Amino acid sequence: MGRWAVYRLLRRLTSLSTPSSIPPPFSSIRFSLLCSSSDPNTLLFQRFRPFSSAPSSSYAALAHDYDYGFRDFSQNYVDDNQDFQSHPDGVEEGDVSKIPVKAFFLSTSINLRSMQAENSGNVVPPTSRTSNYVTLRFFDIPSEMIGMNVENNVICNRYMVVFQYGSAVLFNVEDHEVDFFLNIARxxxxGLLSEMKKDDYMVKEKATLAEDMQGGADYIVLRHLDTDGIRIIGSVLGQSIALDYYVSQVDDMVEEFADINRAMEKTGTFTMRRKKLFQLVGKANSNLADIILKVGLFDRSEIAWREAKYAEINEYLREEYEVTQRFGNLDIKLKFVEHNIHFLQEVLQNRRSDLLEWCIIILLSIENVISICEIIRDSAAGSV
Known part of the structure; x- marks a missing residue:
């Protein structure tokens, strides 16, 4: 009987798939192992999974059924046999956490004071005097996990950096959660936009990285991501997505003036009203002012001034997103718009001058007619 028992046990072990989840009683233990430390030696231990006979897809469902209040953060970790065994950029990834970043431009202005008052429990205390953004942190950790050094771990929380000029940058937020967080800002x-601008990015955290940071295609690898790093990354991505919006606005104006020029080429005249031209003047000036003043495209973050590693991240991302070059292209388009505006203003001014000249000619003609009539009347009265 002992041989058959051993045989059945071996059959059962060989028929089981590779374990990738744990039953609910051990979920809090695994959560603490995952989120409590970023030390390289600890991370080596975090790569091992507890044994379980539950299917790999059942962990999130079991956590939901038991109402643990948090999602399966282990999805953010990269398996050794997947993406990071030998990366073309030279980053050998083993114990790497992936933090998705989503940037949105949803309106032309956000009241940070009222939003901060409504979400006071989620506000991350600022580390600089900059007042054009607010950082919010959202976490839902089981009571037994509080005090286990997981509250400040980025991978265990969701962050949203909201800017006064209308951008919102989400960190570690899944696609199905986006609307919930954006509604907080909305x-x-x-000045809500009918169609939001959106951009995706990826931050990878690798505790064994030799440098503070290393760039890649559509991602950046950091040794450690903290709230100041979130602010720096959010600042550049927020400015970039706002710049996309203003570039599209200027492109619309360029296209409108191109249509006017094509019509003038065919007809030799144009029919734009003075009011419409003034509206275009105001739009061009307000766009340029918003980019420089509200978005602060050329203002360097106080955090970047304070520490060299944040300055390096800031400069790398600005170069990666070609912020300066894109503003240069935008400036060229604005100069084209400005040139056309001046030209059309001169045309309208000449039209007005011509109208005034004709009015003067008509008035002088009327005056001459009246004078001739008076002379004829006086001569007729004298002859009598």
């Missing part, structure tokens, strides 16, 4: 926004 409640305090004005």
């Amino acid at each position: 409640r305090h926004a004005s």
